[in-house]
Amino acid sequence: xxxxxxxxxxxxxxxxxxxxxxxxxxxxxxxxxxxxxxxxxxxxxxxxxxxxxxxxxxxxxxxxxxxxxxxxxxxxxxxxxxxxxxxxxxxxxxxxxxxxxxx
Numbered sequence: 001x002x003x004x005x006x007x008x009x010x011x012x013x014x015x016x017x018x019x020x021x022x023x024x025x026x027x028x029x030x031x032x033x034x035x036x037x038x039x040x041x042x043x044x045x046x047x048x049x050x051x052x053x054x055x056x057x058x059x060x061x062x063x064x065x066x067x068x069x070x071x072x073x074x075x076x077x078x079x080x081x082x083x084x085x086x087x088x089x090x091x092x093x094x095x096x097x098x099x100x101x102x103x
Contacts, residue, residue, distance in 0.1 A: 007040065007100070008033060008037040008038070008042070008100065009037060009042045009044070009046070010037065010048070013073070014072075014073070014074045014075075014076075017072045017073070017074055018048075018050070018069075018074070018102060019102060019103070021065060021068045021069060021072070022050075022052075022065070022102060022103050023103065024068075025052070025061060025064065025065055026061060027054045027056040027057045027058070027061050028052055028053070028054045028057065028061070028103065029053045029054040029055075030052075030053035030054070030101065030102075030103050031050055031051065031052050031053065031101075031102040031103045032050065032051045032053070032083070032095055032099030032100065032101055032102065033048065033049065033050055033099060033100040033101075033102055034049045034050070034051055034094060034095045034098060034099045034100075035047070035048075035049035035079075035094075036049075037049070037100075038098050038099055038100045039098050045076070046076065047076055047077040047078065047079055048074070048076050048077070048078045048079070049078075049079045049081075050078065050079070050080045050081070050102065051080075051081050051082075051083040051086070051095050051099065052065065052080060052081065052082050052083060053083050053084075054082075054084075055084060057082045057084070058082075061082075062080060062082055065080050066078075066080055083095065
């Protein structure tokens, strides 16, 4: 078990699948894991929350990431947001303070 798995509860193979999809995403400048898996309060059934960074990211990029994630063996629901489109200042603050950089 590696440090990322201990901290987030995500197995290394699932982490690698996330990274593989994210690195192939056009217009992506970075990605942050946030929510319970980032702050260590996750449960076995907790979802995965990811905020995508990139000023040129759009709905097609988001749809592509979601579609690719649906085809993985990751056994958790994955919620993906485009960070610059988030309107909730508390959520933005949480992501910036507690987010774990994936890319």
